[in-house]
Amino acid sequence: MRVLIALGGNAILQRGQKGTASEQRDNVQKTVDQIVRMIRAGHEVVVTHGNGPQVGAILIQNELGSSSVPAMPMDICGAESQGLIGYMFCQSIHNTLCAEGVEGHEPACLVTRVEVDPADPAFANPTKPVGPFYSEEAARKRMAATGETWIDDAGRGWRRVVPSPDPKSIVEADVINALLEKGFTVVASGGGGIPVIRKGNGTWEGVEAVIDKDLAGERLAAAVNADLLVILTDVPKVAINYNTPDQKWLDTLTLSEMEELEKKGHFKAGSMGPKVNSALRFVRNGGQRAIIASLEEALEAIDGKKGTQIVKN
Numbered sequence: 152m153r154v155l156i157a158l159g160g161n162a163i164l165q166r167g168q169k170g171t172a173s174e175q176r177d178n179v180q181k182t183v184d185q186i187v188r189m190i191r192a193g194h195e196v197v198v199t200h201g202n203g204p205q206v207g208a209i210l211i212q213n214e215l216g217s218s219s220v221p222a223m224p225m226d227i228c229g230a231e232s233q234g235l236i237g238y239m240f241c242q243s244i245h246n247t248l249c250a251e252g253v254e255g256h257e258p259a260c261l262v263t264r265v266e267v268d269p270a271d272p273a274f275a276n277p278t279k280p281v282g283p284f285y286s287e288e289a290a291r292k293r294m295a296a297t298g299e300t301w302i303d304d305a306g307r308g309w310r311r312v313v314p315s316p317d318p319k320s321i322v323e324a325d326v327i328n329a330l331l332e333k334g335f336t337v338v339a340s341g342g343g344g345i346p347v348i349r350k351g352n353g354t355w356e357g358v359e360a361v362i363d364k365d366l367a368g369e370r371l372a373a374a375v376n377a378d379l380l381v382i383l384t385d386v387p388k389v390a391i392n393y394n395t396p397d398q399k400w401l402d403t404l405t406l407s408e409m410e411e412l413e414k415k416g417h418f419k420a421g422s423m424g425p426k427v428n429s430a431l432r433f434v435r436n437g438g439q440r441a442i443i444a445s446l447e448e449a450l451e452a453i454d455g456k457k458g459t460q461i462v463k464n
């Protein structure tokens with residue numbers, strides 16, 4: 152089966168860790184152990200991943216270093232984060248395949264752009280906080296000088312917010328399919344991909360925005376015609392009444408059953424909401440089955456034994 156794996160932040164950095172290179176390498180190795188288990192079980196794996204802490208660190212480095220070297224815009228920072236995370240995955244996947252004597256399935260990590268619509272309503276309403284925290288005074292100065300939007304982020308300080316538009320298509324789809332055809336294990340669309348808009352003459356232009364990685368993961372799954380979409384995170388299943396005394400973990404649901412629960416508002420925007428949305432879109436567009444599960448139980452979830460499974464009606 153061709154399986155699209157969307158990895159959450161915990162696959163690269165655990166909550167509470169600083170983000171040193173060795174912490175990130177160790178986490179990536181644990182994640183890759185799961186990926187190689189899937190490969191050994193006979194699955195063709197396509198990987199996408201988040202980049203929140205990594206692009207956050209790059210933005211801080213850019214801010215703090217801007218008196219000596221020019222700061223880069225967000226699309227370039229996104230590309231940098233795909234490169235640094237992609238490199239860790241390439242090393243770890245190759246080295247693990249090599250150590251376990253598995254032939255083929257070599258990794259190919261691709262800097263990936265994702266098309267967004269310039270008319271997407273998200274551009275008029277930036278919601279996604281990124282980069283360092285500033286004082287109100289510094290933030291106001293910055294807004295006046297650049298036209299950026301900064302908000303008071305839950306009392307923790309002021310932070311820049313950028314639009315989070317809906318992904319339309321994966322620009323590198325043909326390249327990814329060509330690599331899959333040759334048997335490579337592809338890592339693509341990291342951090343939701345680099346958002347680009349199409350200009351009148353067929354060219355692309357990068358924009359200052361962040362695409363949700365789970366929604367971009369669904370676009371990637373569609374682009375490669377995946378049989379399964381597997382969203383791996385730090386909880387074992389999706390719950391209703393999450394974090395309340397009435398919390399109940401969900402096992403297997405049909406598309407319409409899950410749609411009903413989504414309408415009732417059980418899945419929080421910015422965390423479980425986009426995962427459920429992405430899973431629903433995948434099955435609605437003809438995908439066999441979508442799964443939301445914990446990273447440690449990935450293979451068991453693919454076998455239908457763990458996680459929340461969303462199936463056709």
Ligand code: ADP
Binds near residue numbers: 386392
């Ligand atoms: P990731 O990096 O994997 O995208 P997120 O923090 O964005 O992680 O989303 C996973 C988190 O969603 C879980 O840690 C959990 O706290 C939260 N969450 C919110 N609503 C729910 C729900 N209904 N069921 C399960 N988890 C939920």
Ligand code: MG
Binds near residue numbers: 159421422
């Ligand atoms: Mg998330």
